[in-house]
Amino acid sequence: MNDSKRFLRPDVLKRIARLDLRARHVVEGFLSGRHRSPHFGQTVEFRQHRPYTPGDDLRYVDWKVWAKQDRYYVKQFEEDTNLRLTLLVDASASMRYGKGAMTKFEYAATVAVSLAYLVLRQQDAVGCLTFDEGPRKIVPQRTKRNHLDSIVQALEASDPRHKTDLTPIFRKAAEAYPRRGMVAIVSDLLVDREGFSRGLRLLRSRGHDVLVFHVLDDDELDFPFSGPTRFEGLEVPLYLKCNPRALREGYLTALQAYLEEVRRACSRQHVDYTMLRTSQSLGAALATFLNHRLATQTRS
């Protein structure tokens, strides 16, 4: 279990340059640490056998094989595509910040590609839209395994710019992916809260299940600076000379208020909200996704 989680740590992943390989490491590492019961489909088209493990549904035990070989095997079937995942990845200038192993954008991209890999591995469809001040790259939803390359290229080709209101971006996404599905927003959400709330409402009104992965750096959460510092805005042409220790309390208060507002907006729209620190294991993002997927299947 510990060895598998090692692959989820950002400092380890940083050593893997290629995003697709990084995603594979994340997903394989994540899955190998879980109970071996992936959610294969329930169609009548047989796909393969695999050894029985405790917890498997006894209905799928192949008794014929048991009779011949005196071993327990369960039957696995091909499943129809029943999930369409849309990744909305923030590629704005504010995502370039990062003092740890990864910048926020690198972390967000890794999360996005890992989710895409996981979804494609399950024969589901995944699409991707990167945005800053507007939609930058739009990758349509596909189920092919090699579709992951398109997503990776879209993420790597992003040129960060300032971002403005999220509402038109989300509207564009809703238009680009009209069929209902799951939308995963990976962003630092340093935007206008009202526009963000309206965007969520729009997505929910189109019938999407929305997941929000809120990526923030440790420095932004803890504000550990000391000594005279000149803070220069990444997205706004402002700078501030100050003693950070004097401003820290006010900063953290404003940050907490902001986070609370984001959480409330998500809660109002029944959106799953997950805060991710760039120093945090990527397993949290995948676990959130799978739990959400399971909850969706249970509801359906």
Added chain:
Amino acid sequence: MTTFVHYPLLWGLLLVGVPVLIHWINMLRQKRVPWAAMEFLLASQKKHRTWIVFQQLLLLLLRMAAIAAVVLMLAQPVLQSGWGAWLGGVRTHHIVLLDDSFSMSERWDDTSAFDQAKTVTGRLVESLAREGDHTFTLQRFSQAGRPVRGTQPDFLEERVDSTFPDRLKTRLADLRPSQTAVGPLAAMEAVAHLLGQGEGERRIVYLVSDFRVRQWDDPGPLRKMLLDWTAAGVEVRLVQCVQGSRPNLAVRDLRPGPGTRAAGVPLFMEVTVENFGDTPVENVPVLIEADGQAQPALSIPRIPPRQAVKERFPVRFATAGEHRISVRLEADAVQDDNFRWAVIDVPAHVPVLLIDGDPEALDARYLSAVFAPGGPANTGISPRIETPRYLTLHPLEPFQAVYLLNVDRLDRSALAALEQYVAAGGGVGIFLGERSSSQVLNDEWHRQGQGLFPLPVEKPVDLPVDYLQRIPDLQLTDHPIFQVFAGARNSFLTSVIVRRYFSVPKDWRPGAEADVAVIARLRNGAPLVVERRFGRGRVVAFLTTAAPTWNNWARDNPSFVVAMLELQAYLTARPTAETPRLVGQPLELSLDAARYEPQVRFITPREDLSPTTVEEAEAAANGQLRATLVNTDVSGIYEARLVRNDGREEVRGFAVNVDPAEGDLRVLDYPELASRLDGVPHQFQLASRYEYAEGEQGGYNLGTALLCFVAVLLVAEQLLAYAASYHPPSWQRAEVLGGGA
């Protein structure tokens, strides 16, 4: 008015700019951080801007104030105004007791103990002059040790102002170590009256001395006085000007030795040199001058450590009168004790009275021949042969010695005059003979020990002649008279035959009567020569004749001549006549009012230090005049110029010497000194490391108040700095770290 103990430290106030400088440098070296969440930062800035600026400005001012307060605290500000007095500042009276005894002239390298003492005194006053409320008294030991003239401090309760250090410096430049040996007790007693009136003022006594062992051997009176002072609120500071003991030689004594003192007769002088060091010294040269003429130097082969050695050297004065002799050692740590002077009164001859009871005066003639042999031989003795009647009719004072030879009887007045003469210091030699009567000797001369004759006698008896000469008839003791015969066997003495003598009672023992000693016996053990001290004088009685009637000693035997000359020297020696005069002690001179004018001019050895004075002699109780010279501050030979009534001038010399004991340079180290001052609160410092103590500042010292102020400032600075920065509680930090997942 506010003054500072350490003015130069005020330059440290420039450090007040350091916080501003640090702030400025930090602003120049600020970090650049590209930042995404500017929104929250700007919100915080907008909300807290005014408070933050106020806090930071206050913090800056606090830090600047703390630095300024620390600098001021180190500079020791002293409040001199009425506020200072209100806060507890008082006038301080500094009393410096400066040891200027001649042991303080000890030199090493290019300084001396006295130089160190002056430096300490100067530095003290320079420090005091920087602030105003001080008075200063300087009392030298040598001045305190002259009660006859009254103690005269160099400065008495002088106000210390800005001009005072220069005045003191001028005065100190003129000061030299004295040649006195006055200890600290006299100086302390001299200033004791100043310490009795300490109402409203602080009093500090500085004992600036060398702290020799000799002066503190009996610390009782010193300790008692110091205890009394400290009990009365006086602070005591001890400053030692010497570290470690150095070797030193001193001439302890110079006096004429025994022997006839007369013009043209060789005289042996005795010089005593003491080694105060811890190691022996060898081949010590002693340079001699007689009447200003250099004499052959004397070399003392060896002087053991802490011991004195006496050596003799001959001098010969051709003329009668006063003669001056001085000896000098080579330079060492202390110079003043390397010199010694003596004034010797050499008469033209020594008159001796020979009283012979026999009209033929046989005994007297033999003695006269010994004392005045005639020809080139000069003994300096002038014998005069008289009958016993002479004692009644003439005074005996002119004679240096009186001999009674074969005298049968003296009348009462003659015996009384003789006894008075001996009691006053005269010497009497007695030889018995056929005319001597045991009854007279016992009843009149001896009188059960009350008279001058040393012992009772019985009758003349014969001593059988020992022709084999197995045992000499004369059995001599180690007495000064016979010391010259000590050592080698002397054939002349062994040939002396005593045939007749006066026997003594068998039960008589010399111990039974005080001051009586048998100094020679016969071979049968009978006393032959007996000495008695009578008053200040001496009586030596031979129980046989001087002439070769009862013995053959005087007949062709040179040892008789030697023994009689030694007897004469012994009888004329008057130890009390050579009382040494020490520096600092008044020189008193008695004059016969009938012969001299009352004006006496005293000429001192150092006219530059002690000018000539003319003293008016005062009438004393005994009808004589008494002239006194009080100022004897330098050693050497003083001259008293007297004017006789006939107009002629007469000069008398007086040798005044230093107290050689002061040459003992052993010093007390501090633990020993502290043990002698057990219970006396004091502070001790070495002059070489003397530092001005802050507590000597007058007025109110703000140092302590500033220390408290600095502490308050630093606490306030820390509290404000803590408040100005952010320290989240642990639960809040955990919440932030956990995020909203």
